[in-house]
Amino acid sequence: MKFVDLFSGAGGLSFGLEQAGLQPLLGVELDKHASATYRENFSHPCLNEDIFSVSGADIVEAAGAKPDLLAGGPPCQGFSTIGKRNREDDRNNLVGEFIRIAGEIKPRFVLIENVLGLKDMNFVEEITKALEDIGYKTNNYVFTSADYGVPQLRRRVVFVGSLDGLTFIKPNPIFAPSKYVSVNDAIGDLPEILPSEKKYEYTQPPFTDYQKKMRGDMYELTGHEASKHNSELVKAISFIPNGGNRQSIPDELQPNSGFHNSYSRLNSKEPAVTVTQNMSKPSGTRCIHPFQNRGLTPREGARLQSFPDSFKFKGTGTAQRIQIANAVPPLLAKAIGEALLSPSSWTIEET
Numbered sequence: 001m002k003f004v005d006l007f008s009g010a011g012g013l014s015f016g017l018e019q020a021g022l023q024p025l026l027g028v029e030l031d032k033h034a035s036a037t038y039r040e041n042f043s044h045p046c047l048n049e050d051i052f053s054v055s056g057a058d059i060v061e062a063a064g065a066k067p068d069l070l071a072g073g074p075p076c077q078g079f080s081t082i083g084k085r086n087r088e089d090d091r092n093n094l095v096g097e098f099i100r101i102a103g104e105i106k107p108r109f110v111l112i113e114n115v116l117g118l119k120d121m122n123f124v125e126e127i128t129k130a131l132e133d134i135g136y137k138t139n140n141y142v143f144t145s146a147d148y149g150v151p152q153l154r155r156r157v158v159f160v161g162s163l164d165g166l167t168f169i170k171p172n173p174i175f176a177p178s179k180y181v182s183v184n185d186a187i188g189d190l191p192e193i194l195p196s197e198k199k200y201e202y203t204q205p206p207f208t209d210y211q212k213k214m215r216g217d218m219y220e221l222t223g224h225e226a227s228k229h230n231s232e233l234v235k236a237i238s239f240i241p242n243g244g245n246r247q248s249i250p251d252e253l254q255p256n257s258g259f260h261n262s263y264s265r266l267n268s269k270e271p272a273v274t275v276t277q278n279m280s281k282p283s284g285t286r287c288i289h290p291f292q293n294r295g296l297t298p299r300e301g302a303r304l305q306s307f308p309d310s311f312k313f314k315g316t317g318t319a320q321r322i323q324i325a326n327a328v329p330p331l332l333a334k335a336i337g338e339a340l341l342s343p344s345s346w347t348i349e350e351t
């Protein structure tokens, strides 16, 4: 199954689908840092273009063949349950751009991934209808990443449409909640560092299967660079226990701002909550390291998203954190890709 990835970002979706055995032909991505990351990690091309200026014919030409699957995660800020939801947000039109290109190319299958906020806002019906209008029998499925071995509870909605009238069957979870990969299982082998510090070498062997898998045969560590925090903030967060929150900070050190999930530590024994682009800031959503007095490094964020350590992110620290947070966890994409390739995952009946 050959595929094109629209809004390809760093390539989390492409990477997982490729790991499952699908053949990537092309990524299309507006951001120069994200497309540089994509090119760094794959051997097929990435068009660094605005989707509004690209036609289906341009895509088939750049891909070198007509894809069997058009996949993509149009930007989700307009739907996000984390940010402010706004139905009129212009960025929502990017889903329409995906559907326009699907209509021009008419691949056998389409796959759209998005945040769960979309489920609450009638977009599910609108997207399903828009895909059905161009000939795709479409269903949607909610995935919890931790069910597929990702050390993170990130939930996403995925639409799968088929031109042949087939219905996709959602793959069964691989991990029961009692066996979820925890934060410590995922990042516990990475070197201890202080705010502002970086380390380029591992200092201990991996001690879990997940760490072994992520590390592979890498000996050079990239992206393990902690952001700077002022000394008052470091002192304040030092009072928060593993898995705890700002309630443990003494009154005189309480930060003035923040939301209910700000200034919270990850729980080392559980999967992480959704990793956001503010992962390095203690004021971000539960992103303080379980034992160290700092936010997460890009490499820790990437591990929690199930990117292997060999995957290199390009651009500034901020650009890298955006790419990591935006991505489909590769292990989730791999599970979906394996199901797409399996004849037993398809039926002609309604599910």
Ligand SMILES: C[S@@+](CC[C@H](N)C(=O)[O-])C[C@H]1O[C@@H](n2cnc3c(N)ncnc32)[C@H](O)[C@@H]1O
Residues within 6 Å of the ligand: 007, 008, 009, 010, 011, 012, 013, 014, 028, 029, 030, 031, 034, 049, 050, 051, 052, 072, 073, 074, 075, 076, 094, 323, 326, 327, 328, 329
């Ligand atoms: C949610 S991210 C996709 C992440 C990707 N699926 C992954 O797994 O890594 C959406 C991407 O769409 C890109 N994008 C936004 N507007 C675009 C446009 N007009 N044309 C092409 N790409 C665009 C953003 O730069 C961002 O990288």
